[in-house]
Amino acid sequence: MAQYAWVIPALPLLSWLIITLWQKRLPDRGSYVGISFTFLAFVYALGVLWEVAHGAGAHVVLPWAVIGTISPIQINIGFQVDGLTAIMLSVVTFISFLVQLYSLGYMHGDKRYGRYYGTLSFFTFSMLGLVLADNLITLFIFFELVGVASYLLIGHYFERPSAQKAAIKAFITTRIGDVGFFIGILILWSATGTVAFDKLAALIGEGAVAPWVITLGALGILGGAVGKSAQFPLHVWLPDAMEGPTPVSALIHAATMVAAGVYLVARSYMIFYASPQALFWVALIGAVTALFAATIATVQTDMKKVLAYSTISQLGYMILGLGVGNLTAGMFHLTTHAFFKALLFLTAGSVIHGTETQEMHQMGGLIKKMPITGVTFLAGGLALAGIWPFAGFYSKDEILLTAYNSQYPIFFWMGILAAFLTAYYTTRVAFLVFFGEPRDHHRYEHAHESPWMMTVPLVILGILAVIGGKLLLTGEFFPHLILWQPAEELSPNPLVMGLALGSGLLGILVGYLVYGTKLVNRQAVIKALYPLYQLFKHKWYVDELYDWAIVRPVLWLAEAAGWVDAHGVDGVVNAVGAAGVALSSGAGAFDLAVVDGAVNGVAAGTVAVGRATRRTETGQLQAYLLTLALVVVAGLIVFQVMGG
Amino acid sequence: MNWQLVTFYILGLVILYAAYRVVTSAVITHAALWLAVALVGVAGIYLQLQAEFLAIIQVLIYVGAIVTIIIFAIMLSPLREIKTEEKDRRGGATRMGRAVASVEWGLAPVAAGLLFALGMTWAYSRQAWPVGSVPPGLITEPLGKSLMTTYLLPFEVASVLLLVAMVGAIVLAIRGQK
Amino acid sequence: MVSLHGYLVLAAFLFGLGLYGALARTNAIRILMAIELMLNAVNINLVAFAQYLTPGLVTGAVFAVFVITVAAAEAAVGLAIVLLVARQRGVIEVDKINLMKW
Numbered sequence: 001m002a003q004y005a006w007v008i009p010a011l012p013l014l015s016w017l018i019i020t021l022w023q024k025r026l027p028d029r030g031s032y033v034g035i036s037f038t039f040l041a042f043v044y045a046l047g048v049l050w051e052v053a054h055g056a057g058a059h060v061v062l063p064w065a066v067i068g069t070i071s072p073i074q075i076n077i078g079f080q081v082d083g084l085t086a087i088m089l090s091v092v093t094f095i096s097f098l099v100q101l102y103s104l105g106y107m108h109g110d111k112r113y114g115r116y117y118g119t120l121s122f123f124t125f126s127m128l129g130l131v132l133a134d135n136l137i138t139l140f141i142f143f144e145l146v147g148v149a150s151y152l153l154i155g156h157y158f159e160r161p162s163a164q165k166a167a168i169k170a171f172i173t174t175r176i177g178d179v180g181f182f183i184g185i186l187i188l189w190s191a192t193g194t195v196a197f198d199k200l201a202a203l204i205g206e207g208a209v210a211p212w213v214i215t216l217g218a219l220g221i222l223g224g225a226v227g228k229s230a231q232f233p234l235h236v237w238l239p240d241a242m243e244g245p246t247p248v249s250a251l252i253h254a255a256t257m258v259a260a261g262v263y264l265v266a267r268s269y270m271i272f273y274a275s276p277q278a279l280f281w282v283a284l285i286g287a288v289t290a291l292f293a294a295t296i297a298t299v300q301t302d303m304k305k306v307l308a309y310s311t312i313s314q315l316g317y318m319i320l321g322l323g324v325g326n327l328t329a330g331m332f333h334l335t336t337h338a339f340f341k342a343l344l345f346l347t348a349g350s351v352i353h354g355t356e357t358q359e360m361h362q363m364g365g366l367i368k369k370m371p372i373t374g375v376t377f378l379a380g381g382l383a384l385a386g387i388w389p390f391a392g393f394y395s396k397d398e399i400l401l402t403a404y405n406s407q408y409p410i411f412f413w414m415g416i417l418a419a420f421l422t423a424y425y426t427t428r429v430a431f432l433v434f435f436g437e438p439r440d441h442h443r444y445e446h447a448h449e450s451p452w453m454m455t456v457p458l459v460i461l462g463i464l465a466v467i468g469g470k471l472l473l474t475g476e477f478f479p480h481l482i483l484w485q486p487a488e489e490l491s492p493n494p495l496v497m498g499l500a501l502g503s504g505l506l507g508i509l510v511g512y513l514v515y516g517t518k519l520v521n522r523q524a525v526i527k528a529l530y531p532l533y534q535l536f537k538h539k540w541y542v543d544e545l546y547d548w549a550i551v552r553p554v555l556w557l558a559e560a561a562g563w564v565d566a567h568g569v570d571g572v573v574n575a576v577g578a579a580g581v582a583l584s585s586g587a588g589a590f591d592l593a594v595v596d597g598a599v600n601g602v603a604a605g606t607v608a609v610g611r612a613t614r615r616t617e618t619g620q621l622q623a624y625l626l627t628l629a630l631v632v633v634a635g636l637i638v639f640q641v642m643g644g
Numbered sequence: 645m646n647w648q649l650v651t652f653y654i655l656g657l658v659i660l661y662a663a664y665r666v667v668t669s670a671v672i673t674h675a676a677l678w679l680a681v682a683l684v685g686v687a688g689i690y691l692q693l694q695a696e697f698l699a700i701i702q703v704l705i706y707v708g709a710i711v712t713i714i715i716f717a718i719m720l721s722p723l724r725e726i727k728t729e730e731k732d733r734r735g736g737a738t739r740m741g742r743a744v745a746s747v748e749w750g751l752a753p754v755a756a757g758l759l760f761a762l763g764m765t766w767a768y769s770r771q772a773w774p775v776g777s778v779p780p781g782l783i784t785e786p787l788g789k790s791l792m793t794t795y796l797l798p799f800e801v802a803s804v805l806l807l808v809a810m811v812g813a814i815v816l817a818i819r820g821q822k
Numbered sequence: 823m824v825s826l827h828g829y830l831v832l833a834a835f836l837f838g839l840g841l842y843g844a845l846a847r848t849n850a851i852r853i854l855m856a857i858e859l860m861l862n863a864v865n866i867n868l869v870a871f872a873q874y875l876t877p878g879l880v881t882g883a884v885f886a887v888f889v890i891t892v893a894a895a896e897a898a899v900g901l902a903i904v905l906l907v908a909r910q911r912g913v914i915e916v917d918k919i920n921l922m923k924w
Contacts, residue, residue, distance in 0.1 A: 714855065
């Protein structure tokens with residue numbers, strides 16, 4: 001089965017083609033095609049996972065393009081299936097299937113319904129292709145295709161200027177990272193002559209690659225990961241990407257595509273692992289992002305924005321896990337995060353569907369109106385906060401444990417602080433949205449539970465958010481599947497576990513005190529921490545910084561160039577123009593007398609000739625044919641007499 | 645007496661007489677049938693030239709297909725005068741056509757053909773052509789091989805051309821029905 | 823023995839008859855038939871030259887095959903056009919069709 005793993009991306013590709021070509025003729029604009037094909041892909045992916053878990057694997061390479069003849073460079077295209085791939089294949093197809101099912105309800109009646117499903121299929125195809133890629137070039141291609149799909153889906157409501165801007169911002173910001181990624185590929189390629197992961201691993205293992213090449217290449221690849229996974233400082237696009245439909249946010253901007261950056265680092269981990277400097281940067285970016293995004297999430301009032309910053313923060317955790325040398329933990333967190341964050345976004349979608357607003361200050365007490373959504377949100381929230389025995393606890397604990405044992409304990413404390421903040425803002429959302437008194441009675445009265453195709457995915461994901469962590473660890477299933485050989489077995493540390501759990505519980509307690517009870521005066525807290533509040537509220541002024549440091553100078557430069565253009569270049573142009581006018585008035589006199597005379601003469605001559613020859617144009621086919629025959633005969637005679 | 649030469653003369657006379665009737669007979673259906681005779685005669689010439697494959701496709705395509713569709717076209721045409729016409733015309737109505745064929749009606753084509761043939765014969769006589777005979781051996785095998793190797797691209801283009809012609813003919817015929 | 827000249831002269835006569843038909847007759851279908859005659863004359867020339875001048879090579883015969891192909895296509899499209907014109911304008915004489923003059 002693993003040998004034919006290309007079937008998995010081929011299925012959504014096929015469904016994309018079918019939906020794009022025949023959406024108007026298909027029942028319900030082809031949504032069932034997308035759902036059923038993705039389900040088939042999911043079943044196949046599970047089969048592959050089962051096979052890989054029993055020791056199978058596959059690596060198929062096909063020559064794609066050969067450049068040059070003397071010393072040809074061959075570019076291969078191929079796919080490889082191992083534990084990492086198999087897990088990602090299953091996760092991507094699973095979440096994609098649930099999200100498409102959910103969209104049946106959420107997107108019902110949308111005017112670009114067919115396009116939406118087609119693009120979702122296209123995204124699934126690209127993401128699966130990315131996961132299967134066996135070399136950097138193939139991976140890069142699918143990396144970009146995923147970006148295109150993301151662009152199209154963020155801009156789904158392209159009538160809204162904010163959606164247009166968000167789509168462009170996402171595309172350009174990730175592109176900055178991709179440039180770094182491509183430079184990294186080129187460095188590695190020129191130094192080693194290969195881009196295939198297995199060959200790179202072998203060369204690095206032999207010590208045949210210079211350390212600085214490895215470090216530079218790894219940092220370049222890290223650039224791509226930072227862009228795609230919305231890590232600091234390229235995180236700015238992800239909150240804006242919430243302009244897309246909420247199921248898209250769940251699939252692309254929470255569970256799968258943003259995980260592509262993490263997957264990229266994991267896939268090329270042999271490069272990172274060979275360079276301690278690169279790993280340090282990975283860990284630093286991860287830790288900073290985890291903490292930084294968590295602080296912003298505490299003050300957002302838009303439900304989706306909170307989740308977006310939460311996603312950035314959790315991606316930071318994954319990157320941190322990889323950076324401190326624990327591939328298994330990073331990927332484990334990726335998997336559990338895919339479950340509970342997709343769940344949280346889908347519940348947010350359900351709430352938005354029911355109340356038609358994203359502002360949390362207009363919600364409140366909704367658990368009575370939307371019990372399934374509320375309960376599943378609590379399951380996802382507890383998993384996010386890392387409370388035992390929910391899924392997030394196991395993966396977060398692994399990462400923090402490795403960080404605690406690494407060279408840089410500071411990363412551990414940053415992680416603990418971020419965990420506290422995570423629990424705090426999750427509690428805040430829960431109390432603002434689902435508990436307490438309804439703040440907007442009009443919206444509250446109209447709120448309703450969502451239809452079954454939306455609640456079924458919620459329940460499935462909710463169950464996974466509760467038991468997913470324990471389930472994947474049953475019989476050491478996950479660690480065996482994705483095992484980074486040099487990582488030594490870490491014994492569980494009660495201190496780390498206690499701190500992680502304690503910080504989570506503390507966060508929930510503080511959140512409860514502030515938002516669940518009236519014991520703490522919120523305004524007083526804001527007043528006391530006013531500078532910090534402003535800093536978080538303005539997202540650490542990163543957007544303003546970019547505006548001030550990059551956008552303004554570029555605009556200023558453009559204006560300066562415009563001024564030079566207007567005053568310098570235009571002066572020269574005008575002078576040339578004036579000279580031209582003077583010259584041409586002289587030439588005009590000559591023109592009138594001599595040239596016009598000649599032209600008129602030619603015209604008159606032409607008219608005369610035309611008058612004479614129009615008689616031959618009879619419109620009679622045979623006359624033309626006769627002329628043709630006569631000319632050929634004449635040509636023959638001339639040829640015979642002259643040439644022979 | 646050389647039998648080959650005798651066959652050639654008989655075939656040549658049949659072809660030329662049939663061609664004469666094609667361009668002169670008053671009833672156009674007769675002309676089409678005479679065309680079939682002329683084309684079969686040409687197939688005989690191909691046989692004499694050891695080009696048996698061409699002889700076969702000459703009969704198949706020309707006599708079997710082209711003459712048939714010409715007769716179909718005549719039969720299916722809504723115009724009566726398409727079948728019997730030109731009885732009162734002597735060699736065409738255009739001024740230039742009349743000028744060329746101003747001789748007596750039956751003699752004009754012979755004169756034109758003769759003139760052209762004489763001119764060409766004069767031209768040919770200035771060249772030193774080999775007098776010998778056609779090499780023995782059948783043509784089908786080398787023809788098929790070269791069609792499938794050297795001339796593969798033209799061969800495929802020709803097939804596309806036929807397809808386009810077929811589609812075009814159908815489209816024109818359907819548009820005419822409206 | 824038939825010499826190359828024999829075939830060439832026969833083809834020349836056939837071509838001449840076809841040329842006359844194409845030039846002097848006005849019925850469009852007859853013009854098409856005359857064109858077929860001319861194409862046949864050309865084919866005889868091609869095959870005769872190929873067999874006499876380049877024995878063993880079949881280029882001329884290949885050419886003749888293509889000519890026959892094109893002739894078939896031409897007959898199909900030509901007759902379709904003729905019938906269309908006859909239906910729509912009620913005439914089959916080419917000298918009454920002078921749309922090419924504007």
